[in-house]
Amino acid sequence: MKKLYFMFILALLLGCGNNNASTEEVSEVVTDETATTAQVSDDIISDILQAIPSPLEISFLIKEVGTKYNSTNLNSIDLVSNYNTSYQQALNLGTYATDLGYANLYGKNQDVLSFLNCVKKLADNLNIGQFFDYETIRQLASNSGNVDALLQLTQQNFEKINYHLREKKQENLSILILTGGWVEAIYLTSLVHQETKNKQLKEKIGEQKVVLEQILMVLEIYKTKPNFSTLINDLKELQKVYNGVEMKTIVGKTRTVEKNGELIVETDTQTVVNISDDDVQKITSLVKSIRNKIVK
Amino acid sequence: MNMKNIVFVSLIAVLSVTMSSNAFAQCDVESFSNKALKALQPGFTFVKSYKIDGKNGVRKNIDYTCVFSKDTSYMIRMEGKDGGPNGIVAVLFDSNRQELATSYVNNRFFPGWTYKCKATGIYYLNFSFKESQSYCGAAVLGFRR
Numbered sequence: 277m278k279k280l281y282f283m284f285i286l287a288l289l290l291g292c293g294n295n296n297a298s299t300e301e302v303s304e305v306v307t308d309e310t311a312t313t314a315q316v317s318d319d320i321i322s323d324i325l326q327a328i329p330s331p332l333e334i335s336f337l338i339k340e341v342g343t344k345y346n347s348t349n350l351n352s353i354d355l356v357s358n359y360n361t362s363y364q365q366a367l368n369l370g371t372y373a374t375d376l377g378y379a380n381l382y383g384k385n386q387d388v389l390s391f392l393n394c395v396k397k398l399a400d401n402l403n404i405g406q407f408f409d410y411e412t413i414r415q416l417a418s419n420s421g422n423v424d425a426l427l428q429l430t431q432q433n434f435e436k437i438n439y440h441l442r443e444k445k446q447e448n449l450s451i452l453i454l455t456g457g458w459v460e461a462i463y464l465t466s467l468v469h470q471e472t473k474n475k476q477l478k479e480k481i482g483e484q485k486v487v488l489e490q491i492l493m494v495l496e497i498y499k500t501k502p503n504f505s506t507l508i509n510d511l512k513e514l515q516k517v518y519n520g521v522e523m524k525t526i527v528g529k530t531r532t533v534e535k536n537g538e539l540i541v542e543t544d545t546q547t548v549v550n551i552s553d554d555d556v557q558k559i560t561s562l563v564k565s566i567r568n569k570i571v572k
Numbered sequence: 573m574n575m576k577n578i579v580f581v582s583l584i585a586v587l588s589v590t591m592s593s594n595a596f597a598q599c600d601v602e603s604f605s606n607k608a609l610k611a612l613q614p615g616f617t618f619v620k621s622y623k624i625d626g627k628n629g630v631r632k633n634i635d636y637t638c639v640f641s642k643d644t645s646y647m648i649r650m651e652g653k654d655g656g657p658n659g660i661v662a663v664l665f666d667s668n669r670q671e672l673a674t675s676y677v678n679n680r681f682f683p684g685w686t687y688k689c690k691a692t693g694i695y696y697l698n699f700s701f702k703e704s705q706s707y708c709g710a711a712v713l714g715f716r717r
């Protein structure tokens with residue numbers, strides 16, 4: 277009978293465990309491996325991961341400033357088979373995802389298909405390939421002129437991957453994918469800035485101070501996992517340079533207007549980014565070295 | 573333990589796990605997210621979706637953090653089980669928790685809003701329920717440079 281009660285209680289506990297309250301901030305320490313992550317709740321980690329902006333926003337800016345597509349700036353598709361650990365695979369899944377978005381945006385369908393194959397291979401290796409609608413994306417890429425649908429589906433697929441990884445408590449892979457994607461995006465931005473000296477790109481590089489903070493916050497949680505400390509240290513070096521970047525917010529008025537049933541909110545609040553040419557150069561150089569370590 | 577007990581315990585275990593995972597599983601967030609996506613205006617590129625699952629009224633507020641960039645417009649579109657945006661309010665706050673935008677204006681539920689951002693930084697997106705019957709929906713975020 278004792279066993280019966282034990283199993284009953286266990287069954288109830290198992291059941292309740294699936295509905296963790298969203299406000300839960302501290303998890304119980306179950307094993308040594310989870311000791312670090314137990315200090316920060318899954319919801320907080322998820323929230324930070326969700327907050328990290330899509331590299332696509334940067335790719336849009338790169339295209340907007342009028343630069344031509346340059347495939348030599350992107351990760352080589354030949355390197356995909358070199359990535360054997362989940363650490364390398366997740367980081368480079370992010371790298372190729374950014375390259376895929378960039379190629380998508382420029383309508384470079386052959387490159388889209390090549391990067392798609394890399395993404396598929398790495399996603400399969402990480403057992404998350406089922407969330408990537410490879411066939412539909414391939415068809416969309418083959419029929420040129422459907423960039424919006426292509427971007428949308430790709431974004432949705434990556435979102436599904438991230439949700440799945442969070443559900444499976446594999447946020448460590450999620451943050452690696454996001455970090456790889458972010459490093460590639462800022463790498464591309466800095467390369468284009470070197471060529472063009474475009475003011476908007478310079479500002480965009482400076483603004484990444486905010487994103488780097490978010491990324492490091494999550495990476496730190498997994499600092500005991502293999503290879504994470506090297507990546508964290510590299511990004512902290514980058515953060516040291518970013519400490520010299522000043523972001524000032526000038527608060528202004530905000531007003532809402534209704535136009536054709538749409539609410540449009542306009543604001544006078546603006547940020548001014550002060551970043552020296554010297555710091556841009558240092559960031560460019562550091563990002564290049566971090567990116568080289570990731571894609572090697 | 574006799575056979576009767578084994579069957580009883582197994583039944584309890586299965587029921588318990590099934591009930592707990594299904595109790596709040598009635599909110600089909602993905603279908604609402606797809607609907608909201610269709611409501612995103614042309615020119616806006618989809619970047620993120622947000623689950624608005626109030627767990628049958630247990631969760632009153634659902635908060636998300638976002639990083640918005642200057643010189644970019646962000647559009648929120650919502651769809652819920654109550655029909656369109658009804659019953660759901662999306663509010664945007666700046667990093668000092670000052671309200672910037674709300675989708676509930678003049679006692680009317682709007683499908684979302686467009687925020688013309690000029691300041692890069694952290695923003696907070698809050699979804700809450702007002703006179704909701706279902707406490708269930710989803711939102712999508714699109715951007716336009």
